[in-house]
Amino acid sequence: MTNNQPLGFSKASVGKKVLMAITGISVIGFLTAHLIGNLQLFVGQDQLNSYAETLQNMVAAKWMFRSVILILFAIHIWKGIVLWLENRKARPVSYMKDVTLEASVASRTMFWTGALILSFVVYHLLHFTMITTNPEYANLPLDNGRFDVYSMVILGFQNYTISAVYFIALSLMAFHLSHAISSVFQTFGLTKPTILPKLKIVSNLIALIFFIGYVSMPIAVLLNIISLPTGGNL
Amino acid sequence: MNLTLYVWRQKNADDKGRMETYQANDISSHMSFLEMLDVVNERLLTDGIEPIAFDHDCREGICGMCSLVINGNPHGPEKGTTVCQLHMRHFKDGDKIYIEPWRAKAFPVIKDLIVDRSAFDRIMQAGGFVSVNTGGTPDANAIPIPKENADTAMDAAQCIGCGACVAACKNASAMLFLAAKVSQYAYLPQGQAERTERVKNMLTQMDLEGFGNCTNFYECEAVCPKEISVKFIAKLNREFLRATVKKP
Structure with missing residues (x-):
């Protein structure tokens, strides 16, 4: 007989899975809000810059939101690393002949796409939030007394290398999401055999919508659909 | 040949x-x-x-x-x-x-192609049973069970505990085995008394044995000789969440 004390929620394998799902959904929620906010690029300079200014002026709310999303993101990353390490340890000797019947490429590369997305997030923050990688953005002329986010984004995406980095990172994000979204439903026990295949399709579609939504911005800039207010490079 | x-x-x-x-x-x-x-x-x-x-x-x-x-x-x-x-x-x-x-x-x-699967026995010992008092054999159909529940429980009970799910899983997770064993009782009235402790104890034992975690590859279902559905993993997840919020 075994007399082990039941493992705590965050230590139990299903608990870890639930934590991955909850924090993952929160990040998806953030991605949705971030996308809706950013798509104002298509409305125009005034709209995007006043939106950015409003966000910047809500100092307390902004930092509270940033802290919450940082904690959730950190839990997602931490548990992701723990799961990956444990799962590697669970099969010390691999098969000579390894066959995959069901598992999608996305499901098998979650750790690696996750790690690459994380490094992109760091770059993205250094690029547009802290403007460390491109300090010249700080010299942009003010737009009606506001920092000109609109011109900064366009300038950023006019650079082919930067746009390529965003394009690759967003593809990886969509790939990661394609497995993540359907997994959330299974983790919460909200699936049954009749819906599971449909759920995988819906999951892929949602991931595609995120990809198209985000990637539309660098593409619009590169195709000159959106250009600098002055009509050229600063 | x-x-x-x-x-x-x-x-x-x-x-x-x-x-x-x-x-x-x-x-x-x-x-x-x-x-x-x-x-x-x-x-x-x-x-x-x-x-x-x-x-x-x-x-x-x-x-x-x-x-x-x-x-x-x-x-x-x-x-x-x-x-x-x-x-x-x-x-x-x-x-x-x-x-x-x-x-x-x-x-x-x-040795060679023989592996020690006693980890499965220990998972079963941790809660894969129904405690009953000894006595006369109860009458058949004394406890009414809806046909749908009886069928689902039987589908789960088809698991022969071979461990193919572990062998196929990229994470060497035993989640399909555990899910089948937890579900076969969860759908039946006889399994209700120990329902909360069962899922916690069996899951704990599985984790302590060193099996990997389930990350929804569904390789297990594809190779299971008894074709146990991953719907039982969804059921296990619900059972775990239920046990988490339920007071002992």
């Missing part, structure tokens, strides 16, 4: 093990895979070579003892079939066949 076999040979748990190549000539397509191995072993004995050790018992597809990974597929290439029910007609002359044991930290190799 003539076949080339690449078989995992390992003297004991401490041995490093290696693949050995054997020729299996004049094999009848009517033989089962295990009968083919029997023939190979007879010939190895004649040649003074230690026969290949592999697990088997009923050879009827119901005991869950046979456990070979054939060309990367636990229980071989046929869907919903144990190795003992796999026939050589599914192979063709000249085939190269890789035969490996279940690979998981929680299933250490004892």
Whole structure:
């Protein structure tokens, strides 16, 4: 007989899975809000810059939101690393002949796409939030007394290398999401055999919508659909 | 038919093990895979070579003892079939066949193709039972059970505990086995009294045994010889969440 004390929620394998799902959904929620906010690029300079200014002026709310999303993101990353390490340890000797019947490429590369997305997030923050990688953005002329986010984004995406980095990172994000979204439903026990295949399709579609939504911005800039207010490079 | 076999040979748990190549000539397509191995072993004995050790018992597809990974597929290439029910007609002359044991930290190799699956027994001991007082046999149908629930419980109870789900899972997770064992009681009135502790205790034991975590690959369902559905993993997740919020 075994007399082990039941493992705590965050230590139990299903608990870890639930934590991955909850924090993952929160990040998806953030991605949705971030996308809706950013798509104002298509409305125009005034709209995007006043939106950015409003966000910047809500100092307390902004930092509270940033802290919450940082904690959730950190839990997602931490548990992701723990799961990956444990799962590697669970099969010390691999098969000579390894066959995959069901598992999608996305499901098998979650750790690696996750790690690459994380490094992109760091770059993205250094690029547009802290403007460390491109300090010249700080010299942009003010737009009606506001920092000109609109011109900064366009300038950023006019650079082919930067746009390529965003394009690759967003593809990886969509790939990661394609497995993540359907997994959330299974983790919460909200699936049954009749819906599971449909759920995988819906999951892929949602991931595609995120990809198209985000990637539309660098593409619009590169195709000159959106250009600098002055009509050229600063 | 003539076949080339690449078989995992390992003297004991401490041995490093290696693949050995054997020729299996004049094999009848009517033989089962295990009968083919029997023939190979007879010939190895004649040649003074230690026969290949592999697990088997009923050879009827119901005991869950046979456990070979054939060309990367636990229980071989046929869907919903144990190795003992796999026939050589599914192979063709000249085939190269890789035969490996279940690979998981929680299933250490004892010898050649035999692994120690007592981790499953310990998971069952942690809660895979219903405690009943001894006494007379209760009347059949004394406890009414909706047909749908009885059917679902029976679908879960089809699990023969062979461990193919672990062998197939990229994470060597035993979640489908655990899900079947938890679900078979969760759907029945007899299982209700110990429902909350059962899922917690069995899950804890599974985690302590060193199996991996389920990350929804669904490889388990694809190879299960009893075709246990991953819907039971969804059920297990619900059971776990229920047990988390429920006061003991």
